[in-house]
Amino acid sequence: MANLLPSSTRIGSTLAAQPRHPLAHLPTPLEPLTQLTKTLRQQGPAPELWIKRDDCTGLAGGGNKTRKLEYLIADAKAKGADTLMTFGAIQSNHARQTAAACAEAGLACELILTRQVPSRQEDYERTGNVLLDALCGAHLTLTEPGSAKNAAQQRQDQLEQSGQQVYRVPAGGSNEIGALGYVQCLLELWEQLLDKQLDCQYLVHASSSAGTQAGLLCGLLGLAGELSTEAAAQLPRLLGVNVYHPQEQTLAQRIESLCGAVAQRLGLELPTNWQSNILLDSSALGTGYGVPTEQTLQAIRLLAQTQGILLDPAYSGKAFAALLAQIKRGAFTNAERVVFIHTGGAMVLPAYVDTLTPP
Ligand SMILES: Cc1ncc(COP(=O)(O)O)c(C=O)c1O
Structure with missing residues (x-):
């Protein structure tokens, strides 16, 4: 893994020059999901799972x-x-x-x-x-x-x-100003991965209004542009789980236009064909936004019961369900590592009491 600290990158210094009103508890923790990884590996191959705790940003319950x-x-x-x-x-x-x-x-x-x-x-x-x-x-x-x-x-x-x-x-x-927060998250996460000497193949998170994914992607592309070709090839791929749009293309287009606008604001030149890095999974959407599927509820229970971490029925629970479904389908080997970016949402749980209460 290339040892280029975010603070010494061009993207890091351009970002640091943007006006910012501090609100969050940062850096948010990057933690291993040890019990869950062990449980999943009893059923088949599973990557080593980690979690980036953006549910712990601190402000009135936190979140992305x-x-x-x-x-x-x-x-x-x-x-x-x-x-x-x-x-x-x-x-x-x-x-x-x-x-x-x-x-x-x-x-x-x-x-x-x-x-x-x-x-x-x-x-x-x-x-x-x-x-x-x-x-x-x-x-x-x-x-x-x-x-x-x-x-x-x-x-x-x-x-x-x-x-x-x-x-x-x-x-x-989600505009080019708000999305800067997720360029910053990507650089923070990169520094944590370097510090812990962890390679990581995938980042997975819930995506709806596109700001989180556009910011993360812009951060990844910006970093890639400053690393050697070999080091850039080791950067993780970014997978957004669509939890909102009936047509996946609508979300892809929003990510594309927002990522372009963020790059322009930061003076970054994006590589040709960068749009091929917009990766989406819409398989966990179910009947629509805010309506959990049986897999969403199972994912929420599994993470709560193996790690004591709370997801929500509209965003993080669906994103985690999509990741679990990919693991179940054999998309990862035991040698791989995946970081789930927990974007928060658990403050909503009491509003789903009817759906979440065990029968
Ligand atoms: C808990 C949670 N996760 C993920 C998202 C999706 O983030 P974005 O709207 O930036 O795509 C949201 C958006 O409201 C959210 O509340």
Whole structure:
């Protein structure tokens, strides 16, 4: 493994020059999943599994949006905003972390939350992330599918009439500013792998609004461009598990355009045919966003019962289910190593009490 520390790379120094409002507990731990690996190897070949604990970023329950919000809050402040407005599903983890980030940064928080997950019980709109949004002082507007745009404009007009300056953050914090958080995560992870002298063949994570995957991919491509050809060939491949889009192509296109925009912001030249590195697995989506499959529930139980680590039914549980299915199909050997990037989500669990309670 090539010994080029992120701090001495061009991508590391360009990133360090980007305005950032510190919020997260970093670096998040990189831990072996020893018990789980042992359990899986009793059934057949399995890679050595590790986990990058981005569920432990620290802000009101943590998760992947905290890294993005470090850059978004810095930009909002630089632009003189006093109010952040963002969007998500009712149980959005992004909304919860935005509410918490605003509280810490002294900004007002406006959440436009859409009822986009079908037929959930009453608890779904009262517990989990929605409860925490309100606890952190956010103002909530609940809307039906198709009405978020109008509801947001109406609310923004109202706020501006009373003198507030609103900064809009897209759903998932996924633009070229938020995605910088995952360029930074990739460099942090690379440094941890070097430090522990671990080779790694794959990184796997949940993907929906594309910012996490675009940032990680941009970080990988940036690093690859600075390493020798041999060393670059040893970098892990990145696999995003689609947990949102009925058409996988929609997600692939978003990753492509966002990764391009992040690269431009960082002054990186991407290699020809870099798009072939956009790897997706949509096999765990089931009937749709936010609806866990039987495999999702099994994956959540397996990780909780072998490692005491909590996944969620909409994102990390589905991503982990896809990884387990690949292992079961024999996609990896015992000689390989895979890092699962845990993007968080467990704050939602109480809202799925009906689905998760054993019969
Ligand atoms: C827990 C969790 N994991 C993964 C993701 C996906 O990240 P991204 O939207 O950057 O693709 C989200 C997005 O909301 C999330 O809440």
